[in-house]
Amino acid sequence: MDQSQRQDYWRRNLRLMASLLAVWALVSFGAGILFVEQLNKVSFMGFPLGFWFAQQGSIIVFVILIAIYVWRMDKLDAEFGIDEYEQEVHHS
Amino acid sequence: MSTIQLWTLIFTILTFGLYIYIAYASRVSNTAEFYVAGGGIPAPANGAAIAADWMSAASFISLAGIVGLAYNGYGGSVFLMGWTGGYVLLALLLAPYLRKFGKYTLPDFVGDRYNETARLIAVLAAIVVSFVYVAGQMAGVGLVFTRFLKVDTTWGVVIGMAIVFFYAVLGGMKGITWTQVAQYSVLIVAYLIPAVAVSQKVTGVPLPQIGFGNILDELNGLQTDLGLGATYTEAFGQITMTNMILITAALMFGTAGLPHVIVRFYTAKSVRAARYSALWALFFIALLYTTAPSVAAFTKLEIMDNLSDFTVASAPEWFTTWSDVGLITQAGEAAAPIADLPPDQALTYTDVAINNDIIVLASPEIGGLPAPIVGLVAAGGLAAALSTASGLLLVISSAVANDVYYKKINPQASEKQQLMVGRIAMAAAIVVAGYLGINPPGFVAQVVALAFGLAAASFFPILVLGIFWKKCTAAGAAAGMITGLVVTMAYIYWTIPIWGGSEGLWGIPATGFGTIGMLINFAVTIIVSQFTTKPSEQMQELVEEIRFPGRSELVTRHAAGEDLH
Numbered sequence: 001m002d003q004s005q006r007q008d009y010w011r012r013n014l015r016l017m018a019s020l021l022a023v024w025a026l027v028s029f030g031a032g033i034l035f036v037e038q039l040n041k042v043s044f045m046g047f048p049l050g051f052w053f054a055q056q057g058s059i060i061v062f063v064i065l066i067a068i069y070v071w072r073m074d075k076l077d078a079e080f081g082i083d084e085y086e087q088e089v090h091h092s
Numbered sequence: 093m094s095t096i097q098l099w100t101l102i103f104t105i106l107t108f109g110l111y112i113y114i115a116y117a118s119r120v121s122n123t124a125e126f127y128v129a130g131g132g133i134p135a136p137a138n139g140a141a142i143a144a145d146w147m148s149a150a151s152f153i154s155l156a157g158i159v160g161l162a163y164n165g166y167g168g169s170v171f172l173m174g175w176t177g178g179y180v181l182l183a184l185l186l187a188p189y190l191r192k193f194g195k196y197t198l199p200d201f202v203g204d205r206y207n208e209t210a211r212l213i214a215v216l217a218a219i220v221v222s223f224v225y226v227a228g229q230m231a232g233v234g235l236v237f238t239r240f241l242k243v244d245t246t247w248g249v250v251i252g253m254a255i256v257f258f259y260a261v262l263g264g265m266k267g268i269t270w271t272q273v274a275q276y277s278v279l280i281v282a283y284l285i286p287a288v289a290v291s292q293k294v295t296g297v298p299l300p301q302i303g304f305g306n307i308l309d310e311l312n313g314l315q316t317d318l319g320l321g322a323t324y325t326e327a328f329g330q331i332t333m334t335n336m337i338l339i340t341a342a343l344m345f346g347t348a349g350l351p352h353v354i355v356r357f358y359t360a361k362s363v364r365a366a367r368y369s370a371l372w373a374l375f376f377i378a379l380l381y382t383t384a385p386s387v388a389a390f391t392k393l394e395i396m397d398n399l400s401d402f403t404v405a406s407a408p409e410w411f412t413t414w415s416d417v418g419l420i421t422q423a424g425e426a427a428a429p430i431a432d433l434p435p436d437q438a439l440t441y442t443d444v445a446i447n448n449d450i451i452v453l454a455s456p457e458i459g460g461l462p463a464p465i466v467g468l469v470a471a472g473g474l475a476a477a478l479s480t481a482s483g484l485l486l487v488i489s490s491a492v493a494n495d496v497y498y499k500k501i502n503p504q505a506s507e508k509q510q511l512m513v514g515r516i517a518m519a520a521a522i523v524v525a526g527y528l529g530i531n532p533p534g535f536v537a538q539v540v541a542l543a544f545g546l547a548a549a550s551f552f553p554i555l556v557l558g559i560f561w562k563k564c565t566a567a568g569a570a571a572g573m574i575t576g577l578v579v580t581m582a583y584i585y586w587t588i589p590i591w592g593g594s595e596g597l598w599g600i601p602a603t604g605f606g607t608i609g610m611l612i613n614f615a616v617t618i619i620v621s622q623f624t625t626k627p628s629e630q631m632q633e634l635v636e637e638i639r640f641p642g643r644s645e646l647v648t649r650h651a652a653g654e655d656l657h
Contacts, residue, residue: 001640010639017184024180028173028344033336036166036327046305051325054169055159055385056301059176059378066183066374070367073188077364082642 001080009080016072020065028058099467100240107278107471108255114274115259115267123510126264127196127490133269135365139372141269142356144276144475145483146373147380149232151175152279152476157448160388165324167331168385170339176374176381177340178347183370186348187357189559191366192638192647196358197487198351198551199495204650205558205635206566213573215495217550218351221543222484223525229481230529233474239417239453240470246530252478253526260482260522261515265359268482275475280379282472287383290390290459300386311393318396318441324389338604345610346544349551352483363641391451394458396441405435410457419447485525489518542584545606549576553613562632568621576613580606
């Protein structure tokens, strides 16, 4: 990778991170805490929706967020021709 | 011996035999294998090991009860979101970059990225946090032995120590990792079987996460009928909105700063494997963490139903079993034993105090499951406690052997000498942990929850800034770590009931103050970094280098031991 490619790679990585972290905050601090009372007026599979986000939904979304991250990073790595994973150095 | 005891014994012996076999099969001969399993663990296995490492005796035995009983439903969400949300931060902000950096320990990263002062502060913080935590695990092992096998606590802890000693000293990280994979399998099976059975019995739906929704109206109604105040799903009945946010954040950022979790990403094969490890880990953790609140609700409903109007003599069998060992008592300050009451004494749910652990320990009996399942739950509790204990012990032993002995005392030490010191440090740590487990200092239970606040306030900011901000300086990091740590410890000391007992500021509990400590750490690190010597050109280049996966010359030289400061 030359300098401009590196900048491009890093910028796209940061953009992906920022959008995933926004969703992370939205489901936990947003739906689970700040807006829980408004959401609780809505019923979802028997749950008040805000309560569901706080005890189930946020955790499920967290797993999906990391899944999207590894998938998109794999694609990004492939696009920039990074495939030397197994030779990474270790230690001491 | 009762049938339950017999089955507990059978499962304990079977699982312990399995751990010993794995330990023997994965004994190690060099430091890379001892500290990070040679960096060659495939992602799903590493994820299972992280999950077992992460989920302690407290997660397995107490979490459901804490959510359902102590925090009355919604309030318990701080633990559910806090202890899972941190993995998103780990996966996105730390894991891939720390793996690319390629070292053995958390203090190693701090020492190499910043300087030796920062390394020593990190060693100290890592050892304190880990010992506080591990004492609780050893006490957990003793507890399971006492409750299920009526073995004396001391002997319970000694047996636990002997097992951990065997696979941790022999196999180091490699032995620990493969044993943890087995321990995860045991604990998740032991957790899910009773959960599915109770869900089927109470709601008619076998999937706990779905059945959960079907009983909430009934549960809320029952709580209102009994005059318990807030309903189960009502928001902010116990904790204010501000404190919900502060505690959740402290647990999330603390998770992302705990040394025994971070070190697991060094054991991954590559940067890509480190990302996948985080995914697998959270998936495995989520299986238990979405089930726990469901179990909490079913069991609480079943308990309230069972105990609506009864007498001591007509109480269900599980009630008698667990009041005999003192986990169910009369309500009130004195917590007098149930046995003191006359057999025809009429009781309701609000007349008795039920320990949080009952929800999990008694759920097989409440769900009407046969004795073998109860034995399996005991083996699951032991697996959870032992796996967390061994991960923490490795952090302590590697901090002493790698960061203090090799890096500070004897840099010429041969591979063999380092390994020997690592094993001795491990053995010593096990003995100290065992002692603390048998004679727990009164404050352990309270301090374990605070370990997260301390980790958030000391490690998280300087790790993130160290990776994402090339110009973050050594002086800035050292100042930030110390300020965050000291301020948080002072606040804890000031507010914790057994010491200061003060109200604190604006009603912020000690468990939530870690978030404030973390913000202070960020501020101090950034401000001090503006006025102190910038990192060398080479160091800045190295920090840039770890942003990109794949082979790079600078990282290779650094890993070979070249000083880039």
